[in-house]
Amino acid sequence: MSPAGSAAALAGGNAMSAAANAELMPRDFAAIAAIMHSDARIELSEAKTTLVQSRLARRLREHGLSRFSEYVALVQSDAQERHAMVVALTTNHTHFFREPHHFDHFRQTVLPLLKRKQGPVRIWSAGCSSGEEVYTIAMCLLGPDRTSAQWLRSADVRLLATDIAPHVVESVRRGFYADNVAAGVPEPYRSAWMRPAQGGFVMADEARQLVTAKVLNLFEKWPLKAQYDVIFCRNVMIYFGDPAKEELEAGFVNQLAPGGHLYIGHSERLIGPAAGKMTSCGHTIYAKPETGA
16 A cells, blocks of 8 residues: 555544544534434433434544534534434334234224225325335235235225435335345235345335335425325334424324324324324224214
8 A cells, every 4th residue: 555545544544533432522412402303303312322422423434523513513504414414313123013913903904994995095104214114014905815915906005105214215115125024024925925035035016016115204394195094103203202292193183084094103192182183993093083183
């Protein structure tokens, strides 16, 4: 390596070391927490300081920064990096058939209603992460074998998957899942609707064709024209304070068609005006009255 190359490598190494050793001071943490609340309604307590520091160290390295104060100044002036920071601090964790009682209810109670419905069927997976939830819904619609999917040939069924993080939305579009992830899919569904690929499985075309994946911040204006028959938003609101939860839940209720169903996370609950407009029909499962809300 030339002297110039050695110097460049040394400089790069020093920048990485400085970023890794950068300490997140209370003032900088407060500024980052304020941005997270403003842009995504996510509430960061001081107990999350170590988590924030570790997740953002890479962002400092990529920009050659050695102090969090420099990074805070960057995100306050650079909208693209501000969004990248929000994405970096957003938790994406899910798996196929998570909280199985929701899918039992969906198959036993909601699916027969959707099959009888005259007109389009619209389902929304909000905060979809890498797509395991929306493809679980798709497989429930398709059924445990290829014969059971015949009803979809004459039906207008569309699934919307949205998330704030572009990289996980892209994962939904690819529809590829590693072997250990796909292992969570019951065998009849995996055999019917997943295809072996190197290192894992890819969703079958029949499932992928049902799904549209888009980047969406749930606290920005929703460009949604349709009312939805079913909305899943599970284990998303645990990161929000009550005012944000009320706002989001009210939006979901308004976006639901009369008779529609809402599924939320196992530790979540409806609060505020939304609670009075929905009927509980199972643990963290709600129905909107047919008469509207």
